[in-house]
Amino acid sequence: MISLGIESTAHTFGVGIIDSKGKVLANVKDSVTTKSGGIIPLKAAEHHIACCDTVVKEALKKSGLSIKDVDLISFSQSPGIGNCLRIGAIVARSLSVIHNIPIIGVNHAIAHLEIGKLICKTKDPVMLYASGANTQIIAYENGKYRIFGETLDNGIGNFLDGFARELGLGFPGGPKIYDLSLKSKKYIELPYTVKGMDVSFGGLLTNLKQKIASKKFKKEDLAYSVQETVFAMLIEVSERALAHAGKKELLLAGGVGCNIRLQEMCDKMCVDRGAKFFVPQNEFLVDNGAMIAWLGLVQFQNNGRMKLKDAIIKPYLRTDDVEVYWK
Ligand code: ATP
Ligand code: FE2
Numbered sequence: 001m002i003s004l005g006i007e008s009t010a011h012t013f014g015v016g017i018i019d020s021k022g023k024v025l026a027n028v029k030d031s032v033t034t035k036s037g038g039i040i041p042l043k044a045a046e047h048h049i050a051c052c053d054t055v056v057k058e059a060l061k062k063s064g065l066s067i068k069d070v071d072l073i074s075f076s077q078s079p080g081i082g083n084c085l086r087i088g089a090i091v092a093r094s095l096s097v098i099h100n101i102p103i104i105g106v107n108h109a110i111a112h113l114e115i116g117k118l119i120c121k122t123k124d125p126v127m128l129y130a131s132g133a134n135t136q137i138i139a140y141e142n143g144k145y146r147i148f149g150e151t152l153d154n155g156i157g158n159f160l161d162g163f164a165r166e167l168g169l170g171f172p173g174g175p176k177i178y179d180l181s182l183k184s185k186k187y188i189e190l191p192y193t194v195k196g197m198d199v200s201f202g203g204l205l206t207n208l209k210q211k212i213a214s215k216k217f218k219k220e221d222l223a224y225s226v227q228e229t230v231f232a233m234l235i236e237v238s239e240r241a242l243a244h245a246g247k248k249e250l251l252l253a254g255g256v257g258c259n260i261r262l263q264e265m266c267d268k269m270c271v272d273r274g275a276k277f278f279v280p281q282n283e284f285l286v287d288n289g290a291m292i293a294w295l296g297l298v299q300f301q302n303n304g305r306m307k308l309k310d311a312i313i314k315p316y317l318r319t320d321d322v323e324v325y326w327k
Contacts, residue, residue: 001301002065003072004056004095005293008088009080009108010133011039011172013048015059016290017070020297022118025063027283027290028055034171045083052091059289067099074296077105078317080133085313093311104306106295108287109134109319110145112253114298115291120278122249128238128266131254131287132157132172135199135234137241138319140327147320148241149197156230157256159201163226166205166212167219178259180223188217188225192233197240199233231262235269242275251278257285302326 007014007029014029030051032044060067075092076085089105096103113127126139126148135151154162157174164173169180191207193200208226211217238250250270256262263279270277284291302325 001071001297002069003074003293003297003300004059004070005074005289005291005296006088006092007076007108007287007289007292008048008084009076009287010084011044012287013051013055013088014287014289014292015055016288016293017059017063017065018290018293018297020301022294024290025065026059027288028059028062029288030055039171041081041083044081045087048084048087052087056091056095067095070099070101072296072300073101073103074292074300075103075105075311076108076111076292077312078107078314080108080315082313082315085315089311089313093308096308096311102300102305103308103311104296104300104304105311106292106299107317107319107322108292109136109138110322110324111291111295113138113145113251114295115284115288116251116253116278116280118294119280119284120251122251122278124247125249125251125278126238126241126245126247127251127253128234128257129253130156130234130256130262132161132256134254136319137197137237139241139245139247140324141245144322144324145319147318148244149199149237152195152198152200153202154205156201156234157254159205159230160226160256162205163208166209167222172255174256174259177223177227178261180220181227181261184218184220184224186218186221186224187228188221190225190229192229194233194236197237199237201230204229227259227261231259231265234262235265238266239269239273242273248275249278250275253285255286258282298326
């Protein structure tokens with residue numbers, strides 16, 4: 001069986017093609033980038049409209065298949081920016097109707113988790129999902145992927161991108177902050193906000209804005225200190241989730257997971273407590289079509305067929321709203 005997945009929750013329009021053995025045949029994407037500032041929903045949607053046909057064609061070409069070989073169209077249905085999700089859903093429904101292919105909508109956060117499990121061959125991990133809009137610690141318990149902890153305000157990526165904007169570094173800011181951080185080892189004390197199992201970044205961003213405005217601190221020292229602080233917050237709650245859920249595997253997901261320092265800190269924590277740390281290649285950490293194709297295929301094969309009328313977007317559906325019937 002061949003599944004074609006369409007990702008369009010935010011800045012990326014991605015198309016992935018995967019077979020039922022989990023072999024990724026194509027994983028093509030086109031993402032919005034800007035020299036300064038963040039993303040504007042309407043502009044991102046326009047970007048997706050402009051590139052959607054090229055990305056679909058490119059993915060088919062890479063896989064060596066034609067649309068006639070595709071048995072399932074999968075798309076990211078939730079959660080995400082409405083303007084952006086809508087474009088992916090329209091492309092998916094069009095392909096489904098024109099070529100008479102079954103369609104299925106999937107949850108983006110769970111897609112991150114299931115592709116990580118596939119690529120890293122983990123069984124029952126706690127997932128640290130650190131992306132632009134989302135920061136959640138997720139693990140399976142009693143029929144659902146439960147959220148053990150999460151951000152109370154911004155996602156960590158959006159926070160890092162906001163901080164990068166203040167430094168005039170452009171979007172996406174995560175990689176630029178990482179590069180800058182390598183030039184420093186000087187730790188500046190910053191607010192550390194963990195509340196129970198949740199984290200928060202809003203106060204820290206305000207504090208950083210003040211520090212930048214004061215011109216008393218070097219950019220690289222701030223970049224280094226920010227990473228050390230916010231990643232330590234994520235590690236603290238991840239470790240507690242591992243202990244609470246009695247699990248032995250930590251899986252990293254989301255674009256911020258590309259950060260080498262975060263990966264080092266995850267690894268160290270896992271070694272210290274006798275757990276195993278897993279991280280897939282960057283192309284499966286950032287938003288991508290392959291993960292949507294894979295979750296669609298898994299759900300479909302477990303009787304998760306969807307009527308065309310139900311193939312609509314659900315921008316606010318949460319990870320723990322989804323019944324995990326395919327485990
Ligand atoms: P989601 O919809 O799952 O919330 P997203 O749409 O924000 O995700 P992702 O691609 O998962 O997209 O994550 C984007 C974030 O990852 C951005 O904030 C970006 O700065 C950050 N990022 C990307 N690459 C790196 C990197 N190499 N190091 C650090 N951060 C990175
Ligand atoms: Fe994502």
